[in-house]
Amino acid sequence: MSTPKVLEVAEFHGDGISHELSRSVHAVAAALPLELRFHPVDLSLERRRHDAEGAYRDAEAAIRKHAVALKYPTTTERESPNKVLRERFDFTVIHRPVSTIPGVPTRHSGLVDLHVIRVAVGGTYEDAGRRVGSDAAVSIRLIERRPSRQAAEFAFRLAQRLGCGVTSSSKYTIQRATDGLFEEVVEEVAQRYPRIHHHAELFDAMLAKLIMRPEDFRIVVCPNEYGDFLSDAACGIVGSVALGASANYAFNDAGDATLAMFDPVGGTAPDIAGNGLANPSGSLWAFAMLLQHCGHLELGQALNDAVRQTLQSGRRTRDLGGALGTDEFAAAVCEALGGKLEASVSRG
Ligand code: IPM
Ligand code: MN
16 A cells, blocks of 8 residues: 555544543644544534434545544444444454553463454344343344455454464354354365464353463454453453554455554543543554554554553553553653654664
């Protein structure tokens, strides 16, 4: 992909800590040797309560125009905007890298360096279900070939780049039809990558192993809800859900990503919203993923490293036992980023 010096980005604002997170992204964007043009869309609950369709239409127009979007957390009331956007933009794959940051306090000693690849649609998200009489309820769970194949394809391509294997995980011995189909599709894709080791692992057993020996897992691909559980669990292992960043992709028939949306894994954090205490790491990493996706590989890497370095140096927000506010943390990241950019300029 070409790397123009101006980057246009749709920016989806939400609720709770959304504005604090966005402020951090803008502070960092201003420190980059690149002109960022953000195109804001209001997806707040207030707007959606009286004009949900208009809000989603604006979001759609913006992402179709600019191809990439950054999204902040939104409150789920009637509907989940995440689910609506995934379906509306045909996002079929979610990529969530989670890794240990030396020095950040956790309850675990193992080293996590994991990529969760999640089918973005279907599974239990397909159907909110209905009550059957007063004592029962039922819902349908959906697994489809196309998004499963795209998730598997994404996982194997990533494995090729990283030089590692792929674990697929589900409950295929119990959900024989649905998870059986998912594993069948992953196996079909695996056949086309004979040099990459593929191993199917039951989801419960995989979680236990991941917690005990996280080093054994680099890429795990799974159906929608399992990926949801797994990415939060992995973030918990490394110390905070605020450390998770997420990429959502839509693909054309040739398998190239057409639209992409990047967001932090964590939610709106209403308990601290507006107090300037939120940890913007996940949003800054999401922004770094966006930069890399748009071809700004070095800048994305520099931002990714700057956040890690800041966290490692002990300059942290309160959720990680530090004393910094959101803006102060963002300023520390800008400082680290400045050092990295200068070093790369002087290296030529
Ligand atoms: C996530 C979130 C969403 C999900 C919610 C907000 C619907 O938890 O992106 O992981 O469950 O997928
Ligand atoms: Mn989640």
